[in-house]
Amino acid sequence: MSEAPALDATESKLGLLLRARGRAVVNRVAQAVHDAPIRLVAAVLLIGLIWFGLYGLFRLVFVQLSRTPLEATVAIPLVFNFFFVAMLALLTFSNAIIAYGALFGKSESPYLLTLPIAPLDVVTLKYLECLALSSWSLILLGLPMMFAMAATSEEPIFYLFFLAFFLAFIPIPGAIGLLLAWGVARFFPRRATRAVTLLTAVGLTAVIVTGLRSLQIGETATEVWLRAFLTRMSFVQSALLPNNWVAAGIDHAVNGQFPVSFRYLGVTLANAFFLSWVGVRIVSGYFDTAYDRASAGPGGERRSAAEASGGAAGWVFFYLPLPLRLIAAKDLRTFCRDPAQWSQLTILFGLLVLYLTNMPTLRLEFSASGWFLFIPFLNLCAVSLILATFTCRFVFPLVSLEGQKLWLMGVLPLPRGRVLLAKFAFSMTVTLLVAVGAMSLAAFMLNLDMVWTAIHLLVTMAICFGLCGFSVGIGARLPMFGQTNVARIASGLGGTTNLLASVALVAIVLTGVGLATWQSRYLSANTLPDARSLLLCATAALTSIAAGCAALWVGAKHFNRVEV
Amino acid sequence: MTDPSRLRTSSAAEPAIVLAGVRKSYGRTVAVRNLSLEIPRGELFAFIGPNGAGKTTTIKMIVGLLRPDDGFVQVCGHPIGSNGLAAKARLAYVPDQPFIYDKLTGREFLYFVAEMFGIPTLQRDRKLGALIRRLDIGEFLDHLTESYSHGMKQKVVLAAAMLHDPAVLVIDEPMVGLDPRTVRSVKNLFTEHTRGGGTIFMSTHTLDIAESLADRIGIIHRGELIAVGTLDQLKTQARREHSLEDVFLQLTEVGDE
Numbered sequence: 001m002s003e004a005p006a007l008d009a010t011e012s013k014l015g016l017l018l019r020a021r022g023r024a025v026v027n028r029v030a031q032a033v034h035d036a037p038i039r040l041v042a043a044v045l046l047i048g049l050i051w052f053g054l055y056g057l058f059r060l061v062f063v064q065l066s067r068t069p070l071e072a073t074v075a076i077p078l079v080f081n082f083f084f085v086a087m088l089a090l091l092t093f094s095n096a097i098i099a100y101g102a103l104f105g106k107s108e109s110p111y112l113l114t115l116p117i118a119p120l121d122v123v124t125l126k127y128l129e130c131l132a133l134s135s136w137s138l139i140l141l142g143l144p145m146m147f148a149m150a151a152t153s154e155e156p157i158f159y160l161f162f163l164a165f166f167l168a169f170i171p172i173p174g175a176i177g178l179l180l181a182w183g184v185a186r187f188f189p190r191r192a193t194r195a196v197t198l199l200t201a202v203g204l205t206a207v208i209v210t211g212l213r214s215l216q217i218g219e220t221a222t223e224v225w226l227r228a229f230l231t232r233m234s235f236v237q238s239a240l241l242p243n244n245w246v247a248a249g250i251d252h253a254v255n256g257q258f259p260v261s262f263r264y265l266g267v268t269l270a271n272a273f274f275l276s277w278v279g280v281r282i283v284s285g286y287f288d289t290a291y292d293r294a295s296a297g298p299g300g301e302r303r304s305a306a307e308a309s310g311g312a313a314g315w316v317f318f319y320l321p322l323p324l325r326l327i328a329a330k331d332l333r334t335f336c337r338d339p340a341q342w343s344q345l346t347i348l349f350g351l352l353v354l355y356l357t358n359m360p361t362l363r364l365e366f367s368a369s370g371w372f373l374f375i376p377f378l379n380l381c382a383v384s385l386i387l388a389t390f391t392c393r394f395v396f397p398l399v400s401l402e403g404q405k406l407w408l409m410g411v412l413p414l415p416r417g418r419v420l421l422a423k424f425a426f427s428m429t430v431t432l433l434v435a436v437g438a439m440s441l442a443a444f445m446l447n448l449d450m451v452w453t454a455i456h457l458l459v460t461m462a463i464c465f466g467l468c469g470f471s472v473g474i475g476a477r478l479p480m481f482g483q484t485n486v487a488r489i490a491s492g493l494g495g496t497t498n499l500l501a502s503v504a505l506v507a508i509v510l511t512g513v514g515l516a517t518w519q520s521r522y523l524s525a526n527t528l529p530d531a532r533s534l535l536l537c538a539t540a541a542l543t544s545i546a547a548g549c550a551a552l553w554v555g556a557k558h559f560n561r562v563e564v
Numbered sequence: 565m566t567d568p569s570r571l572r573t574s575s576a577a578e579p580a581i582v583l584a585g586v587r588k589s590y591g592r593t594v595a596v597r598n599l600s601l602e603i604p605r606g607e608l609f610a611f612i613g614p615n616g617a618g619k620t621t622t623i624k625m626i627v628g629l630l631r632p633d634d635g636f637v638q639v640c641g642h643p644i645g646s647n648g649l650a651a652k653a654r655l656a657y658v659p660d661q662p663f664i665y666d667k668l669t670g671r672e673f674l675y676f677v678a679e680m681f682g683i684p685t686l687q688r689d690r691k692l693g694a695l696i697r698r699l700d701i702g703e704f705l706d707h708l709t710e711s712y713s714h715g716m717k718q719k720v721v722l723a724a725a726m727l728h729d730p731a732v733l734v735i736d737e738p739m740v741g742l743d744p745r746t747v748r749s750v751k752n753l754f755t756e757h758t759r760g761g762g763t764i765f766m767s768t769h770t771l772d773i774a775e776s777l778a779d780r781i782g783i784i785h786r787g788e789l790i791a792v793g794t795l796d797q798l799k800t801q802a803r804r805e806h807s808l809e810d811v812f813l814q815l816t817e818v819g820d821e
Contacts, residue, residue: 013680020676024667027708031667111663114627115680116653288645292631296590 014121017112021125039496051144058148077251078230083145084243085236087137088173095130095177096184097343102126103287104185104294113291123178123284127276131174142166149254161253161261165246168265171272172242175279182283185294242268320425323414327422328429331398335430341394341486348386349434355382356442373452377517379442380456381510383435384463388502395427395471396498397489399559403481417556420476424552427468435460451528455537459513462541466505469548474498476555479562505547512540578641580605580732580763581626585635588621595621597787599635603780605731608754608764610774613784614816619767620660620736622784626765627657627734640731653681656730660737662721666710670701670720673709674727681728688727695723698749715741722750726757733757734765739773751777775808785816 032040061079065072103109103126112122146162237244249264283290313329320328335341356379399420439460443453478494489495516533529537581603588596596618603609613619624630625637628644628651637644642651665673678688696702699719709717718741725733738754739747754764754777768774774781775795782792791801795808802814 011682016676016679020665020668020672023672024665027667027669027672031708107663108665110629110659113629114652114655114657116649117680118649288628288631291629296588296630 012121013117014124017121017125042500050140054141055144055148058145059151062148077247080247080250081236081243084246088243091134091137091173092176095134095174096180098130098133099126099178099181100184102129103181104291119287120284123280123287127178127280131170134170134174138166158253162250164265165249165268168268168272169242169246171276175275178279178283182290186286186290242271316429324418324422324425327419328426331426345390349438352382352386352438353441356438356445373517373520376442376446376448376456377514380459380513383438383460384506384510387431387435387463387467388506391427391467391471392499392502393490395468396475396495397486398423399472399475400479400481400483400489403479416560420472420556420559424468424472427472428464431464431468432461435464459537459541462544463509466544466548467502470502470505470551471498473551473555474501476559505544509540509544512536579603580640581765582638586625586632586637587634588625588630588632594787599789601782601789603763603765605763606758606761607779608758608777610778610781611765611767612774612781612812617784618787619784623734623736623767627655628652654731656725656733658721658725658735658738662717664709664717664721668709669707670705670709673720674724677724678727683728691727695726698753699723699746715743718742719746732763736767738766739770771808771812783812783815791815
């Protein structure tokens with residue numbers, strides 16, 4: 001027994017913590033290469049696909065702008081300004097969520113707090129982790145933009161400046177997010193935290209909606225519109241906002257004005273360091289009180305809220321027999337009580353609704369050119385891909401999560417196959433409500449005629465059926481019963497299989513509808529589709545339903561035999 | 565709240581753990597009320613109580629995870645409050661659901677803990693070798709810990725806790741998930757640790773383990789320490805001659821009335 005430990009308790013342990021993190025990353029990569037090379041390749045390919053898509057989009061914008069040098073002088077800094085102001089909002093929000101989970105979650109923080117580590121080291125570690133996770137924005141969005149911009153710049157040193165600006169920019173939203181997370185833990189009791197998260201999400205969406213609504217000033221592509229737009233958005237160019245420093249600095253670097261660009265880089269860096277220092281110092285200085293409040297605040301749901309959610313569940317699943325309704329209601333309650341689930345669904349579909357409500361400005365041009373079906377088809381693609389993401393991430397793990405309580409299902413007077421049916425009914429109801437709602441809104445905004453609206457809605461329902469059938473069926477066929485972490489279940493062998501199958505299903509269905517859209521490209525808005533187009537859409541929808549049924553059948557067959 | 569800075573400096577005669585007038589509430593629910601307790605060095609103290617009595621809250625205050633609303637906590641003469649690094653350097657904590665980095669191997673995790681407590685390499689290897697043999701963890705120590713069962717994790721976390729010879733070991737349900745052979749090894753390990761001057765604060769529902777190992781036993785009920793003493797003293801207080809189970813049931817029943 002050591003009376004006087006050899007260690008200096010005040011010595012920084014940050015290096016040791018970072019080395020342990022590094023070791024864990026090396027082990028994780030080695031494991032991925034050894035155990036799941038296909039998944040790794042699939043992930044890289046998907047990222048590459050997104051990356052090249054964005055590169056093409058950015059390049060299109062910059063090449064288009066460079067054709068009119070006078071306009072480009074004004075427009076390019078504005079593009080950067082809007083890009084970085086959007087990044088500022090998104091990264092602040094995502095950093096706040098990540099930092100809250102990292103600092104006040106139930107896994108590592110309690111362990112570190114019992115070790116002789118100064119709170120400063122713990123907070124610095126978590127802050128650096130948040131920054132590393134934020135770097136997705138650099139890889140996914142920043143690099144395609146940089147290469148696209150480079151195509152229009154003759155200064156090779158521009159790359160260095162762009163990277164330096166991006167890296168200097170990331171800590172600014174990171175530090176603000178860190179402070180926000182700490183503020184929520186420090187000043188709001190636990191019961192209020194969920195409400196605060198929801199309010200923040202709603203507030204952020206409202207700000208974006210209001211901002212975009214303000215852009216709808218009459219018809220687009222006119223000088224009046226452009227002037228009004230620039231006037232309304234002039235606040236974005238405030239000299240006090242970091243997006244303006246970065247945008248101005250990159251613009252000067254593009255034009256070879258490096259001393260000015262360097263000055264902006266200095267301003268950005270100085271603010272990044274200062275904010276990081278302030279954020280880490282404040283949070284670490286009062287970390288124990290914030291942690292105490294976050295973990296000891298009043299928890300649990302009020303009885304009235306529980307009764308309300310139970311009543312709502314009974315109403316939503318009215319069409320199910322009682323035993324299945326109870327299981328579906330249990331899943332709905334779990335969904336409502338897990339902010340990670342409902343917040344992601346809200347954000348994904350919130351952004352979609354935002355996009356849909358801003359489409360009327362495009363309507364005239366497309367209907368005039370005979371391409372009135374093109375935008376609705378793209379909407380269908382977006383909704384389908386978001387649905388696939390949602391079902392793979394949240395519906396697929398439902399069966400695996402029952403693993404530790406499977407005995408409970410086993411002793412219920414209910415065949416196991418009906419348990420799967422309840423999971424399917426739950427996921428279908430949630431996805432149908434959201435997807436059909438979004439597609440109806442899109443059709444209304446585009447003034448799409450009744451026949452095409454009905455076709456798109458029916459195809460959306462069929463895609464919901466197929467994707468939910470896949471996620472529940474494959475989830476039952478390739479479950480991960482020992483695991484309680486939803487993210488790990490979704491990224492396992494079964495999850496990857498489900499992802500690939502879902503993407504393939506969406507691709508097949510959309511190919512069918514895409515061909516029908518192509519077939520009807522010369523039709524005017526009020527002409528009915530021909531028989532061939534109808535047949536293509538019907539085949540696509542039936543394929544999706546048949547695939548969903550097949551997956552459910554295979555899953556039920558396996559699930560009836562499984563022993564845990 | 566009492567100012568811990570007024571307390572005396574650490575010495576060998578200082579109790580290993582001091583809880584003085586400690587109170588903790590969760591919203592309107594008082595989890596621990598006016599808890600005062602001193603645990604001398606070299607003692608194995610068993611802390612028992614019904615579910616929700618305040619055992620885990622007390623433990624979390626001792627190890628610095630929660631701050632008392634009132635009163636103070638000291639470990640080896642050092643306050644555990646804000647930034648209690650000196651106290652934490654003398655502590656080891658094994659919770660009922662142990663945390664372990666799942667993408668590290670057991671050995672990497674143990675090396676991490678050894679470095680955290682500044683144990684020189686030679687001393688680490690010597691101590692680790694002995695713990696590997698006693699807890700029988702050599703076979704899986706080089707696998708990623710994500711593949712471990714609860715019992716395997718518990719053994720590795722116990723080894724990590726004992727690696728730096730803590731002056732105070734705080735442990736919540738130590739025997740859950742362990743096989744009978746390991747239970748015996750752990751019991752021996754605890755006995756040797758207290759004989760060497762170390763202190764163990766153990767929370768458990770397994771009353772025979774408390775009965776067979778503990779020097780003193782504390783019973784907490786509805787946030788209040790309703791009895792503390794040796795087994796014989798508790799039997800006298802409860803007017804029961806038989807087992808700790810009888811004593812526990814009698815005292816907590818009285819507490820309910």
